[in-house]
Amino acid sequence: MTTKNEIQALLRFLSQDAKIPLPTAMGNIKELQNASLTSVDSLAKSNLPSLQAIFTEEKLAKQVLNTAKRITKKRTSDHISNESPAKRKKVTSAEDPLDPSGIEASLALPESNANEEELRSKILHTNRAPLVLAFAVTLLKYTMPSQPLSSRLSLAQAVVSVNSRTKAVSLGIEKGNSAEEDGWGQGQPKIRIMGRDIRVMKRWGYEWKGKSEEAVGKEKGSESLNSQNTLKQEDESGDEPALWGLDLEALRSSNGPVLSGAHGANGSGLPIYTAQSARAYLLKSFASAPSSSSDEVSPKKKKKSLATLKDEKEKNLALLLQALDLLYDSWAHVLARDELDRRAWAWYVAVRPDVEHGVAGWGGKGEVKLEQILNLRRKG
Structure with missing residues (x-):
């Protein structure tokens, strides 16, 4: 134990x-x-x-x-060497070395066209953090439709990190102030997603293609960052740049600059939550709930291969994202974006897996029924 x-x-x-x-x-x-x-x-x-x-x-x-x-x-040594700043910068650099359209294509998430009966019958087995990630990345399609998928994944991962640290502090696993509370990232813009304040960095010059998702919820007005570093709504989208979610805890660990300019230095080494890591986390996190049938525990039942399990998890993710899409779409035309954002956390809480209380439940897994997500849709 x-x-x-x-x-x-x-x-x-x-x-x-x-x-x-x-x-x-x-x-x-x-x-x-x-x-x-x-x-x-x-x-x-x-x-x-x-x-x-x-x-x-x-x-x-x-x-x-x-x-x-x-x-x-x-x-046995009195001190453990730290990783060199140059190497750390290489790992966390916010620069995009590849063509933007290629980057966005490589980050595509699995899709599903399952009928409602199939969705309702599906039960997933997962822990809470990746479910928050799935809720957040789908929410951002409706609340920040001008953002590319790479930005949505990064911002959603930032939400998970902030939420996880808050939970860790409440359980006594983490102690002390957060990097945000200690002033790291001052001067960088801040946005609010699912009730969490997230420091961001503007990705100036990132020209990506395929902005068809900008039309989602367009009648609600588009969002941009104003000079006071808050999120506001405007009648026209303007030239809002793509964003990265800043990893302030990594910034503090690397002893980087506490204070950066309001517009950053065009990604000059500031650590970010990478879209690739967020995507990989989603792809691996949603297994099928174990069956209660007797042959599931039969010693003669053949164990699934890693390739089969990988494909199954990707299909499950596609079903989950489809269910979340249906949920948000049912409300997007009647709620302002800030209200949609506020409700998203309550919807997550309503369907998250049950785990043990306290430290014993840390990282614990449970069932997520897609039927419960569909039941949260707006009636009529």
């Missing part, structure tokens, strides 16, 4: 030493416990395939393994 102190130490290692985003670290705690990988020593003795099965992304698995080995090797 992993103790509260062991969980705290593991989360500190993953988020502070291995530089894994806190929501990603939280979402993998249970799997690490199941694999008996709950200490730096056990992680250092593990291998890349085992860690990649948990973290999905090879880059994240390598970060965990290499950091664990480095700390274990240098434990």
Whole structure:
């Protein structure tokens, strides 16, 4: 049984030493416990395939393994060398080296045209953080339709991170002020998503194609950032730039600049929540709920291959996003965007999986019934 102190130490290692985003670290705690990988020593003795099965992304698995080995090797020393600023900047750079249209195409999320009967019958097995991510990224199609998918994924991941840290503090897993409370990111614009204040950076010059989604909810007016660094609504969309969600905790860890200009320095090394990591988190997080039928526990039942499980999770994500799309679309024409944003959190709370209270439920998984999401749609 992993103790509260062991969980705290593991989360500190993953988020502070291995530089894994806190929501990603939280979402993998249970799997690490199941694999008996709950200490730096056990992680250092593990291998890349085992860690990649948990973290999905090879880059994240390598970060965990290499950091664990480095700390274990240098434990007798009085001080552990920090990763060089140049290397850290390379990992978290907000610059886009690829063609924008190619970037957006590579981030496409799975889609579904399932009928309502199929949606209603589907029950997913997941933990809470990726469900918040799915709610947020779909919400932003309606509240910030001029933003490209890369921005929506980044902003949604920022919401998950802020929410996760708030929960961690309430459980005593994290202590002290947040980076935002300590003044990191001052001068950067701030927007509100699902009741969370998010510091953002404008992606000046990012010209992406395929803005067909801008038409969603257009009659409600478009949003832009005003000179007071808040979100406002205007009658015309103007030239609102794409946005990145800033990772203030990573900024504090890297000892970067506390105060940046109101418009930033065109992505000059400020750490962001990457769209690729958010997408990978969504793709791996929604398994099918275990069947109660007897053959599910039969020893003769063939175990699903990793490829089969991967395809199943992607299909489940598509069904979830379709259900959320139907929910938001039913309200988008009658609610102002700020009201739609306010209601989104309550809708999430109404359908989130039940987990144990306190630290025992940290990263715990439960059922999400798509029927409950569909039942939240506006009647008539």
